[in-house]
Amino acid sequence: MPYDHGFPDEIAWRGLVERFGYRMWAVARAYGLSPSDAADAVQAAWLRLVENYHSVRDLDRLGAWLVTTTRHEAIRIGKKRGDQLPGLPDDLPASDGDPVAVMLTEDEGRRLWAAVDTLREPCRSLLRLLVTAPEAGYAQISRRLDMPIGSIGPTRGRCLKRLRSIMEEQQR
Amino acid sequence: MSDDYLLAALRVAAGTDPMPARVAADARGAFGLHLPGAVTATPVAVPPAPAGGYGTRSGTRADRRSYQDLPTRIWSDGCPLDGESRLLRFAVDGLTIDVEVAICDSHFDLAGQVHPAPGEGTRVEIRTPYVSKVRYPSEAGEFATTGLPHGWLSVVCHRPAHPPVATRWHRVRP
Numbered sequence: 001m002p003y004d005h006g007f008p009d010e011i012a013w014r015g016l017v018e019r020f021g022y023r024m025w026a027v028a029r030a031y032g033l034s035p036s037d038a039a040d041a042v043q044a045a046w047l048r049l050v051e052n053y054h055s056v057r058d059l060d061r062l063g064a065w066l067v068t069t070t071r072h073e074a075i076r077i078g079k080k081r082g083d084q085l086p087g088l089p090d091d092l093p094a095s096d097g098d099p100v101a102v103m104l105t106e107d108e109g110r111r112l113w114a115a116v117d118t119l120r121e122p123c124r125s126l127l128r129l130l131v132t133a134p135e136a137g138y139a140q141i142s143r144r145l146d147m148p149i150g151s152i153g154p155t156r157g158r159c160l161k162r163l164r165s166i167m168e169e170q171q172r
Numbered sequence: 173m174s175d176d177y178l179l180a181a182l183r184v185a186a187g188t189d190p191m192p193a194r195v196a197a198d199a200r201g202a203f204g205l206h207l208p209g210a211v212t213a214t215p216v217a218v219p220p221a222p223a224g225g226y227g228t229r230s231g232t233r234a235d236r237r238s239y240q241d242l243p244t245r246i247w248s249d250g251c252p253l254d255g256e257s258r259l260l261r262f263a264v265d266g267l268t269i270d271v272e273v274a275i276c277d278s279h280f281d282l283a284g285q286v287h288p289a290p291g292e293g294t295r296v297e298i299r300t301p302y303v304s305k306v307r308y309p310s311e312a313g314e315f316a317t318t319g320l321p322h323g324w325l326s327v328v329c330h331r332p333a334h335p336p337v338a339t340r341w342h343r344v345r346p
Contacts, residue, residue, distance in 0.1 A: 013203040021199055022184055025191040030180035039195045040323065040343060043301065046202035047324055047341040051212050109185025131182045160175045
């Protein structure tokens, strides 16, 4: 089937890149891909859109389509490399309706960080450290935050859960 | 959504893991790869290789033809004969495009064949997001090129009086 039916013009295409590019990058990186492999996964999703634009029936869901396609490509590349994040499931839940997944324009990124700032300690510091110093091991984090090493993992999970519910409340 | 995604989103938003400028540039550049009216040839299974392989690396063209019509290859300097090669087949509407890639350290080489043999005026466009090369296939439908950059690849067959047929984009990396 010809795939140029209703294909966007260049300005509209650039708009799509601006709107969804960051989110796609975050998805690819969330799968533990290196910057180079993540770039391939994101590029693949755009190339798939060029091939399949005619089959995307609901243009309002184009963002979800791009995110899902990026995720599939990231999984494929990660499997080929054999270096996916340990313990990461083969397929993460679909992003539709998830308040975090539907965000991540520049503005939305600011809102996400504003939500982090509303968290209590040690969540605020822990998340800041995990994000800004990803190379820091749990031993280093334990020293910096004066927390037992064994409690870092569970605390991290609770902090992210709290952050997610703040974002959900904002969406309502 | 997973904790990993949430942390990745925070990193992107914090600028500690900014999206490289070339990722956005490549995304914008994908627009120029749209082929109006083209149909997509999707991957299909390649018949299993005979014992000893296809002979594509060390065998002769005659060896290959004894098995099936596989493309003639031209491997460039610096592409080790015992390096990785990959055979791909794409098909749509009675047209098959075979592509064999030899993956070298800094680039890849490609040989291919269009089945059935194309008529006069057919050209094959070998596309990556950054380089496009046009080849006029032999009477048997064979074509080849060297020195393509690692990354995404699509081969387009332009035949007179037919819509272009483009293979699905395929990732070629070591």
